[in-house]
Amino acid sequence: MAKNLKKFVNPKFTRTIGLAPMRRLLERHRDALALDLSILDGDPATARAAIQDFFAGPEEAYPEGLVADLHRIAEVGDADGLRLLLDVADRLCIAIAPERDPDGGETCQDPKHFALRVFLDFPLVFETASDMLAMTARTSLAEYAGVEEGVEAELTEETKAAFEAAAAKMFEADHRGCYCRVGWYADADEVNLVITHGSLVRTTPIVDAGAERVISFRAAEHAVLSYSALAGRLKIGGVPMARRAEVAKVFATTMMQRPEFFAAEDAQNLYTLAPIERIGCGFTFNHAFDPGIREVQIVAAQADLMGVNPRTGQPRVLRSVSSRDGFDSALAG
Numbered sequence: 001m002a003k004n005l006k007k008f009v010n011p012k013f014t015r016t017i018g019l020a021p022m023r024r025l026l027e028r029h030r031d032a033l034a035l036d037l038s039i040l041d042g043d044p045a046t047a048r049a050a051i052q053d054f055f056a057g058p059e060e061a062y063p064e065g066l067v068a069d070l071h072r073i074a075e076v077g078d079a080d081g082l083r084l085l086l087d088v089a090d091r092l093c094i095a096i097a098p099e100r101d102p103d104g105g106e107t108c109q110d111p112k113h114f115a116l117r118v119f120l121d122f123p124l125v126f127e128t129a130s131d132m133l134a135m136t137a138r139t140s141l142a143e144y145a146g147v148e149e150g151v152e153a154e155l156t157e158e159t160k161a162a163f164e165a166a167a168a169k170m171f172e173a174d175h176r177g178c179y180c181r182v183g184w185y186a187d188a189d190e191v192n193l194v195i196t197h198g199s200l201v202r203t204t205p206i207v208d209a210g211a212e213r214v215i216s217f218r219a220a221e222h223a224v225l226s227y228s229a230l231a232g233r234l235k236i237g238g239v240p241m242a243r244r245a246e247v248a249k250v251f252a253t254t255m256m257q258r259p260e261f262f263a264a265e266d267a268q269n270l271y272t273l274a275p276i277e278r279i280g281c282g283f284t285f286n287h288a289f290d291p292g293i294r295e296v297q298i299v300a301a302q303a304d305l306m307g308v309n310p311r312t313g314q315p316r317v318l319r320s321v322s323s324r325d326g327f328d329s330a331l332a333g
Contacts, residue, residue: 018113021116078112134238144262176197
């Protein structure tokens with residue numbers, strides 16, 4: 001983490017970033033900042049040198065709030081992030097005019113500078129882009145099948161507020177603080193949610209004013225939900241396994257007024273190889289229901305030798321054998 005942050009606030013960044021936006025960023029953490037901001041009122045070269053010296057120091061000496069801000073800005077402080085911010089602004093119909101040089105000419109859009117500018121001046125665009133990143137980062141999602149398909153979620157201000165309040169209460173009970181913000185994003189028949197909440201409190205030793213002390217901070221974390229009304233399925237990511245069923249129930253209760261919608265015994269038994277196990281090697285795929293499927297080819301297979309954990313009594317995988325082949329021989333082994 002420190003390496004990534006140092007890479008973001010490198011000497012090139014501190015030499016080229018405008019002093020005005022940098023001052024606004026630092027002033028957000030003035031009370032905990034080990035830097036006299038009055039130096040920004042004097043010679044620009046001296047001010048830049050002071051900022052560069054500050055960021056060259058240990059990350060542990062930065063105010064924890066500044067560390068959080070910088071990490072969030074760094075997430076979208078590259079070419080991909082710049083495109084994402086512009087795309088989000090376009091979807092939200094928010095115009096972000098290009099910066100101009102003193103003569104009125106167009107300047108180069110440095111992604112880091114642009115990310116800082118959007119963070120300070122266009123918080124809605126920044127928060128939405130940050131949520132988009134959180135959604136794409138979650139690739140492993142637990143799925144819950146509802147008791148029926150085609151049931152729409154009620155997206156009103158009242159139901160959204162009810163969900164956010166219930167989610168906040170759940171995270172607070174897990175010692176993750178009271179903060180909870182939910183971003184709502186519709187995509188065709190799907191409703192996507194990004195829940196920003198606190199992590200467990202962390203502590204770290206720092207050096208401050210020539211003395212050692214320990215600070216505590218709570219980082220921001222993201223949970224992702226995606227509900228497809230057409231399929232009647234809810235996907236959940238970034239939530240501890242023990243809490244996923246509760247999150248599904250909160251969604252069903254507040255957004256659908258059907259608390260048990262995802263509570264069936266087989267709600268998570270979405271995929272099964274039982275028919276293949278019964279038939280054996282002579283099985284065939286039946287895809288007559290979809291004329292768009294011309295052929296099914298097995299390119300990979302895995303066999304697991306199962307056993308029982310003697311301590312817990314739960315099943316566990318003792319050994320796995322995998323086979324990959326692109327010429328219909330994946331099962332030959």
